[in-house]
Amino acid sequence: MFGRDFKTNPDLESQGYQYDGILESGNEIPTGGMMHTAGKKPEYAVFYVFVDDAEKEIKIALENGGALVRGPVTDDSNITFARS
Structure with a gap:
């Protein structure tokens, strides 16, 4: 999608979430992400910002x-x- 790749992020699985990191070309660290709702929640968009x-x-x-x-x-x- 838009020249980006997806990387499965297992770090939230222990809390019951399936989440993929979004990688920009050449980056190993995700700069975005997408949570799978599996039809259990309404579809919507939320934007997160990394802070220190x-x-x-x-x-x-x-x-x-x-x-x-x-x-x-x-x-x-x-x-x-x-x-x-």
């Missing part, structure tokens, strides 16, 4: 009127995800 300190950014979002919808969740590779 997820807890700090969550706090800033909440202080500025944001709401925490999901997370934070830390996967098996020690990456913390949250949706606000």
Whole structure:
């Protein structure tokens, strides 16, 4: 898709999710991802941004009127995800 490759990410399987990383040409580290819903959830798009300190950014979002919808969740590779 759009010149990108997909890489299965098993790091969230222990929490019940099937997730693929999206790799740009020449990169070994995913710059995006896609969660499979298996028809169990409505289809939708969510965009994530990598930050150095997820807890700090969550706090800033909440202080500025944001709401925490999901997370934070830390996967098996020690990456913390949250949706606000």
